[in-house]
Amino acid sequence: MRPKILIIEDDRPTIKLFEEVFSMAGFEIEVLDLGQKAIERLKEIREGKREKPDLVLLDLILPDMNGISVLKEARKYPETKNLKIYALTNYSNPEFNQELTKEGIDKILIKAQYSLKELIAIIEEGLKLK
Amino acid sequence: MAKLIKGVIFRISGRYQTGMQKEYLNLFSILISFIIGLSVYLKGRNRQVGLHFLIFAIIITLWSISLYFYNIPVLLSAFEWLKITLSLTIIGIFELFCFIIVISNISLKKFKLPLIISSILSVAIILALFVNNLITEGKSYLIILHPPSVIFFLLLFIYGAFGAAILFERSLKSLGIERLQAMYILVGFGLFLISTTVLNVFIPLTTGSGGHLWLGPIFALLLVGFFAFVITRYYLFEIRVILMKLFVGVMGMILLILPFLIPSFNLKILTTIIFLLFCILGHYLLKGVDEESKRREEAERLIGEWEKLTRAKDQFLLSLQHHLRTPLTPIKGYLERILEGTYGREENPVIREKLIEMKKLADTLYSLMEGLLDVQELKMGKKTLSLEDCQIGNLIEGIIEESRPEAKQKGLYLKFEGIPLPMIKLDKKRIREAIWNLVDNAIKYTNRGGVTIITKIEDEKLKIAISDTGIGMEKEEIDYFLQGKLFERGGEAKKLYGPGRGIGLSLSIEFVKAHGGKIWAESEGWGKGTTFWIELPIKIE
Numbered sequence: 001m002r003p004k005i006l007i008i009e010d011d012r013p014t015i016k017l018f019e020e021v022f023s024m025a026g027f028e029i030e031v032l033d034l035g036q037k038a039i040e041r042l043k044e045i046r047e048g049k050r051e052k053p054d055l056v057l058l059d060l061i062l063p064d065m066n067g068i069s070v071l072k073e074a075r076k077y078p079e080t081k082n083l084k085i086y087a088l089t090n091y092s093n094p095e096f097n098q099e100l101t102k103e104g105i106d107k108i109l110i111k112a113q114y115s116l117k118e119l120i121a122i123i124e125e126g127l128k129l130k
Numbered sequence: 131m132a133k134l135i136k137g138v139i140f141r142i143s144g145r146y147q148t149g150m151q152k153e154y155l156n157l158f159s160i161l162i163s164f165i166i167g168l169s170v171y172l173k174g175r176n177r178q179v180g181l182h183f184l185i186f187a188i189i190i191t192l193w194s195i196s197l198y199f200y201n202i203p204v205l206l207s208a209f210e211w212l213k214i215t216l217s218l219t220i221i222g223i224f225e226l227f228c229f230i231i232v233i234s235n236i237s238l239k240k241f242k243l244p245l246i247i248s249s250i251l252s253v254a255i256i257l258a259l260f261v262n263n264l265i266t267e268g269k270s271y272l273i274i275l276h277p278p279s280v281i282f283f284l285l286l287f288i289y290g291a292f293g294a295a296i297l298f299e300r301s302l303k304s305l306g307i308e309r310l311q312a313m314y315i316l317v318g319f320g321l322f323l324i325s326t327t328v329l330n331v332f333i334p335l336t337t338g339s340g341g342h343l344w345l346g347p348i349f350a351l352l353l354v355g356f357f358a359f360v361i362t363r364y365y366l367f368e369i370r371v372i373l374m375k376l377f378v379g380v381m382g383m384i385l386l387i388l389p390f391l392i393p394s395f396n397l398k399i400l401t402t403i404i405f406l407l408f409c410i411l412g413h414y415l416l417k418g419v420d421e422e423s424k425r426r427e428e429a430e431r432l433i434g435e436w437e438k439l440t441r442a443k444d445q446f447l448l449s450l451q452h453h454l455r456t457p458l459t460p461i462k463g464y465l466e467r468i469l470e471g472t473y474g475r476e477e478n479p480v481i482r483e484k485l486i487e488m489k490k491l492a493d494t495l496y497s498l499m500e501g502l503l504d505v506q507e508l509k510m511g512k513k514t515l516s517l518e519d520c521q522i523g524n525l526i527e528g529i530i531e532e533s534r535p536e537a538k539q540k541g542l543y544l545k546f547e548g549i550p551l552p553m554i555k556l557d558k559k560r561i562r563e564a565i566w567n568l569v570d571n572a573i574k575y576t577n578r579g580g581v582t583i584i585t586k587i588e589d590e591k592l593k594i595a596i597s598d599t600g601i602g603m604e605k606e607e608i609d610y611f612l613q614g615k616l617f618e619r620g621g622e623a624k625k626l627y628g629p630g631r632g633i634g635l636s637l638s639i640e641f642v643k644a645h646g647g648k649i650w651a652e653s654e655g656w657g658k659g660t661t662f663w664i665e666l667p668i669k670i671e
Contacts, residue, residue, distance in 0.1 A: 013460040021463065024472075061452055090455035093448055094512045111459040112496050115466050 002028040003127050006053035008038045008070060009088075010063050014111070018057075025120045035065035039073050046079040053083070054127055060089040060096065068096070071103050084126060160194040163187050163351050166358045182229040183357060189225055190350045193218040213257060220252040223286065226322070229357075230293040233315060234300050248285050255282040290323055310422060314360045314374070317415070318353060321381065325349045328388075352377075374419050378412040444510060451503050458496055465489045498633065501563060505640040515557040515644055522592065523548045525558065526583055529566050537573050543580030544573075551585060554592060554668055560641040561666075564649075567634035568596045568662045575660070576600030591647075592668055597661040603653035611635075611651050642666065 005022060009015055010033045022029045030053070032038050038058075044050040056074075060067035067087060074080045086107040087100055097108055109122065166187060196218060200211035224245055231238050297319060300312035356377065385405040389398040467473065469485055476482050507513040530546055537544040565583075572581040579599025586593050603611070642649050647666035653659065 011456050011459075013457065017460045017463045021467070089452075090459065091448075091452040094507065110455075112455045112462060116463050117466070 002026055003054040004051065005029045005055045005057060005123070006038075006041070007031045007057045007088075008035070008062065008067070009033065009057070009059045010061075011059075017116075021116050021120070022123075025124075027123075033063075035062040035067070035070055038062075038070045042070075042074055042077075042080050046077055052080075055123065056083055056085040057088040057123075058085055060087055060091050060100075068099055068103060071100065071105060075104050086123075086126065160191055160198070163194065163354045164191040166354050179229070179233050182225065182232045186222065186225045186229050186357075187354050189218055189222040190354055193222055194350060216256045217253045220256065220282075220286070221249055224249050224252075224289060226319070227289045227293045230296060230315065230319065234296050234312065236296070248289070252282055252285055294319060294323075311360055313418075315357065317374075317377075318356045318360065321356075321377070322353050324381075325353075375416060378416060382408060382412060444506070447503075447506050451499060454499055455496075458492060458499075462489070462492050462496070465492060501637045502633070504560070505637055508640060508644050515560065517555045517557055519553040520556040520558050520561070522551050522554055522556070522561075522585065522594070525562055526565060526585070526594070529562065529569055530583070532566070533569050533573060536570075537580065540573065540577065542573060542576055542578075545580065545582045547582060548585040549587070551587070551592070552668070554666070556645065556666070557641075561645065564638040564641040564664065565594065565596070567638045568649075568664070571634055572596050572598035572600065572660070572662070579659070587668070590668055592666045594664040594666075595661050596664075597659060599659040601660075602656050602658040603651055603660050604656060608651050608653060638664075 003026075005027045007015070007018055007022075007029055009018065009031060015031050015033070019029060019031065032041060041050065045052055058067045058070060062070075067089070071085060071087075074083050074085060084106050086109055087105050088109045088111060090111050100108060107122075107126065109119070114122070164187060168184060168187070193215060196211050196214040199206070200208050200215055203211060206214075228238060228241070228245065231241060294316065297312050297316035301309055301316055303309075304312055382405070385401065385408050389401045389405070392398055392401060465485060465488055468476065469482075469489060476485070504513065508515075526546055526548060530544055534544055569581060569583070576598040577600065581596065581598045584595040584597070586595075639649050642664055645666055647664060649665075650663050652661045652663065
């Protein structure tokens with residue numbers, strides 16, 4: 001079975017690239033482009049209406065809210081508490097990173113810092129860990 | 131009588147009628163003077179100023195006590211108490227002079243000996259000449275002044291004038307708080323001299339009575355309070371303005387009432403003139419203080435504005451970083467995939483070469499942004515250096531190897547004349563970036579000859595020189611550089627190349643600064659090459 005990745009990202013060109021790259025790498029992906037949509041999805045997962053993804057890639061700057069709110073929402077409930085969530089962003093700020101770590105982020109990745117190959121390798125490595 | 135009036139007869143002081151309120155006032159001011167002196171010393175930020183102020187306050191306190199006992203003699207006779215009062219007066223004036231010297235940041239050392247000699251001389255004159263020539267006349271004492279006592283007044287005049295001159299100069303030349311401080315002390319000093327003269331010379335001479343003398347300690351208390359305020363609270367300007375106005379007002383009132391108390395017609399006129407002069411002086415004084423206050427408010431407003439702008443700038447830079455990186459992700463990603471052949475192999479070698487070039491440029495753009503962000507965060511204190519043992523020679527050789535292709539392309543030599551160096555604790559990545567930028571600039575700004583890197587150790591500091599035979603720097607340009615104005619480049623650079631050494635240099639400067647080192651440039655002028663020096667403190671742990 002193909003691993004499921006939920007991408008929360010709003011930048012169109014980036015979404016297009018990720019869709020292409022991750023599909024070809026063998027992942028099943030879904031993209032949500034608003035923080036609100038991500039919150040609703042978390043609710044559906046709690047209620048058992050939706051399946052849990054194997055990994056969430058979370059952009060920190062979203063049009064309607066910042067990614068930390070989504071992370072907090074996920075960590076609040078037992079059903080989604082253990083979701084594997086990676087921050088995948090271009091916004092690196094030590095204060096932000098500190099807060100993310102405090103809220104229990106699994107990894108912080110700076111998009112432009114890695115080549116696509118490296119990014120996929122990191123994700124595959126992460127998916128192996130349970 | 132005729133025999134006595136050889137010198138000038140001088141009524142120094144007389145005992146005043148005791149009254150309960152006046153006595154309480156006197157005791158009250160004695161206590162308060164001492165408490166103010168002590169609290170300034172304990173709470174003040176400048177120990178030396180505080181100490182001299184405390185000594186002054188103690189002398190004033192003792193002086194008030196002796197004046198009190200002169201009026202109601204206990205243990206000693208009124209005559210003995212008067213000797214003490216007079217001696218303390220003169221010592222108090224000299225201590226006030228010390229206080230002025232110390233608060234003006236002048237070394238007291240060279241004044242010590244003259245002050246001690248003057249004090250001893252003055253007290254001796256008081257005891258030997260003044261007091262021995264005292265005669266009683268009712269409740270007053272009369273002094274006959276002999277020619278040698280001129281020395282006494284001369285000394286008083288010299289120290290008074292010298293102190294006032296120092297304060298006056300400082301109030302003209304200093305800026306900001308220091309200037310205000312000097313101004314206030316000058317005013318206080320002036321008021322002190324005026325009130326002393328009026329109380330001890332003017333009124334006794336004209337009225338022949340000492341009935342007003344209970345005012346002395348009150349005036350002294352006001353003076354101590356005023357100075358304490360200037361020392362401790364000089365940053366609270368508004369309160370000082372209010373106090374200043376109050377003080378000018380009180381002095382004005384006293385000068386206004388004075389003519390009515392004086393019987394002599396001529397002196398009535400004289401005091402009225404003094405009052406009018408005081409009004410004019412007071413007007414300008416208050417006007418100046420008000421203007422200063424407005425300027426200060428304006429300066430504070432500007433500082434607030436500047437802080438707000440700085441915060442906004444920091445926030446802007448951080449969000450700019452996000453927005454600039456966002457399109458870079460797909461650009462780098464697609465280039466990577468094209469070059470990998472994901473969309474089919476590109477057979478045309480020229481197109482392939484250009485794509486590789488584009489990928490390299492996108493990476494450069496990315497690392498430049500990273501560098502700027504890094505500097506920004508180092509400056510804001512959000513990041514710190516990660517120090518590790520580093521062999522600087524190897525680091526430089528690595529940089530040379532990396533830069534060699536570019537130098538070769540321009541036909542330039544690239545030399546490293548290093549000496550064996552110890553392991554040094556450095557942030558490798560950032561120091562590498564700092565040196566690399568300087569080498570890259572040197573190559574960029576040199577068309578003939580080449581670049582030489584030299585390392586040496588001097589005064590426990592590591593020095594790295596990057597010398598080129600390039601366009602050189604004008605003196606003006608070096609000055610700009612030393613002043614941190616990096617983005618104003620010399621004329622010749624504009625002709626040769628587009629965007630200049632500004633950004634790369636600013637990264638180098640900040641990284642070296644973060645290590646506690648410095649960068650400077652040397653050049654003989656146009657066309658004569660440039661040498662950039664990096665100096666780093668050696669930390670061996």
